[in-house]
Amino acid sequence: MPAATTPHRPSRLRARLAAALAAAALAAPIAAAAQGAAAARAGANLDVLHYTARVEPDIAGKTLRGQVSIRLALRAEGAQQLEFDAGELEIEKVSERGRALVFEKVEQRLRVRLPQPGKSGERHEIDVVYRGAPRYGLEFHPERSEVYTIFSTSQWLVCIDAPSERASLDLTLTVPSGLKAVGNGRLVSKSALGGRRDSYRWRQDQPMPSYVYGFAAGRYNEAGGTGENGELRFLSAELEGPQLRKLFGDSADMLRFFGRRAGIRYRGTYSQVLVAKTVGQELDGFALLSEAYGREVLEKPEAQGLIAHELAHQWWGNMVTNRDWGQFWLNEGFANFMAAAYLEHRFGEAAYRERVDSWKRRLDKLRESGKDHALVYANWNKPTADDRAVVYQKGAYVLHLLREELGERAFWRGVRTYTRAYYGHSVTSADLRQVMERASGRDLSAFFARWVDGAEPAPAMPSRLDPAK
Numbered sequence: 001m002p003a004a005t006t007p008h009r010p011s012r013l014r015a016r017l018a019a020a021l022a023a024a025a026l027a028a029p030i031a032a033a034a035q036g037a038a039a040a041r042a043g044a045n046l047d048v049l050h051y052t053a054r055v056e057p058d059i060a061g062k063t064l065r066g067q068v069s070i071r072l073a074l075r076a077e078g079a080q081q082l083e084f085d086a087g088e089l090e091i092e093k094v095s096e097r098g099r100a101l102v103f104e105k106v107e108q109r110l111r112v113r114l115p116q117p118g119k120s121g122e123r124h125e126i127d128v129v130y131r132g133a134p135r136y137g138l139e140f141h142p143e144r145s146e147v148y149t150i151f152s153t154s155q156w157l158v159c160i161d162a163p164s165e166r167a168s169l170d171l172t173l174t175v176p177s178g179l180k181a182v183g184n185g186r187l188v189s190k191s192a193l194g195g196r197r198d199s200y201r202w203r204q205d206q207p208m209p210s211y212v213y214g215f216a217a218g219r220y221n222e223a224g225g226t227g228e229n230g231e232l233r234f235l236s237a238e239l240e241g242p243q244l245r246k247l248f249g250d251s252a253d254m255l256r257f258f259g260r261r262a263g264i265r266y267r268g269t270y271s272q273v274l275v276a277k278t279v280g281q282e283l284d285g286f287a288l289l290s291e292a293y294g295r296e297v298l299e300k301p302e303a304q305g306l307i308a309h310e311l312a313h314q315w316w317g318n319m320v321t322n323r324d325w326g327q328f329w330l331n332e333g334f335a336n337f338m339a340a341a342y343l344e345h346r347f348g349e350a351a352y353r354e355r356v357d358s359w360k361r362r363l364d365k366l367r368e369s370g371k372d373h374a375l376v377y378a379n380w381n382k383p384t385a386d387d388r389a390v391v392y393q394k395g396a397y398v399l400h401l402l403r404e405e406l407g408e409r410a411f412w413r414g415v416r417t418y419t420r421a422y423y424g425h426s427v428t429s430a431d432l433r434q435v436m437e438r439a440s441g442r443d444l445s446a447f448f449a450r451w452v453d454g455a456e457p458a459p460a461m462p463s464r465l466d467p468a469k
């Protein structure tokens with residue numbers, strides 16, 4: 001559906017990428033890759049097509065064992081050295097069709113050497129066997145018999161972390177019998193293994209960025225509902241069915257609302273899991289929220305903004321994805337803004353205004369402290385709390401300003417066009433601007449220069465020498 005609306009898009013992307021990669025390949029011969037590795041992201045010379053993975057966490061021991069087959073196509077002529085993100089995982093073996101490959105682990109990357117240089121477009125399937133005791137990326141809570149992923153996929157799966165790298169996934173998770181588990185895509189099978197273990201196998205055919213891969217398993221109570229085009233699942237170790245149905249009572253309405261705003265309906269199962277501890281996290285087809293937050297929303301339904309935020313990511317973030325983390329506001333500003341739009345629909349305009357006012361107050365604070373920044377970052381390696389406020393709060397505020405600037409019809413038409421055009425693709429702020437200009441027939445260069453690419457200068461420091469003082 002989205003590709004048909006913009007047939008030019010994928011081929012243009014691919015051509016641009018291929019040109020960039022060809023240039024990179026010429027500039028950095030393989031022998032020199034060791035020095036150049038820090039500059040280039042892992043996997044820049046390849047395109048992952050599909051991961052087939054098996055992961056078995058040991059909840060009590062807080063360790064895991066895994067293996068993954070990475071099907072890929074080379075994207076550079078003469079590529080011989082392949083790099084993957086591998087966190088702190090310990091690599092045991094790398095092979096292709098049973099033949100061992102030379103590899104080394106350099107910091108958080110796995111570097112694999114093909115027997116000879118490959119041709120651009122050449123297919124490979126690299127098998128990696130690994131183990132680990134992740135300090136983050138995977139949370140173990142033995143007291144709840146629970147394990148779940150949290151943000152850093154390469155701490156439990158050898159993969160390419162870059163958000164612009166999308167691939168399909170076939171994941172088998174083995175956990176102790178009696179646990180319920182949630183994963184990406186559709187459940188293909190659940191089978192009992194020896195040693196009181198169960199294997200869940202899911203398949204996601206839609207290529208997704210790896211940062212939304214994940215799973216959760218625990219001794220959950222479960223309740224359910226019906227979404228627009230699929231089942232809703234609500235899980236928690238502490239809350240009971242009726243509480244869960246109350247807590248997530250608006251999920252179906254949220255899916256409908258965002259689907260209408262996006263111009264694309266959500267399809268498939270959507271699950272919401274309350275886990276021991278998290279700030280809230282979107283994954284492909286589900287969200288992880290904390291038990292504490294679940295209790296808060298039960299007391300105070302208007303606190304469900306975070307539920308809406310994570311749900312909105314199914315479109316803005318998971319499907320329309322920032323091309324790199326420097327464009328993160330396109331994920332987070334959008335999710336925040338869309339959550340407020342939902343609260344407006346659900347509780348009235350005052351609920352929306354309250355959000356807008358809080359974003360504005362945070363932006364004022366950033367400006368007063370000289371910490372305002374353009375929404376786009378050249379480098380998002382070590383963001384501060386202020387940088388996060390720029391992306392999350394100022395980002396949402398700028399979308400609100402754009403809504404006021406363009407008016408309801410043009411703004412929402414633009415949001416629909418943008419979402420449909422880039423569904424399943426990476427985006428930049430320039431892409432958003434182009435679509436919004438077309439939808440409104442307006443030149444938005446001044447607006448984007450001021451609000452997206454620019455920042456208010458730090459206020460001048462009063463000086464004793466200043467004659468005006």
Ligand SMILES: [Zn+2]
Binds near residue numbers: 282309310332335
């Ligand atoms: Zn978010």
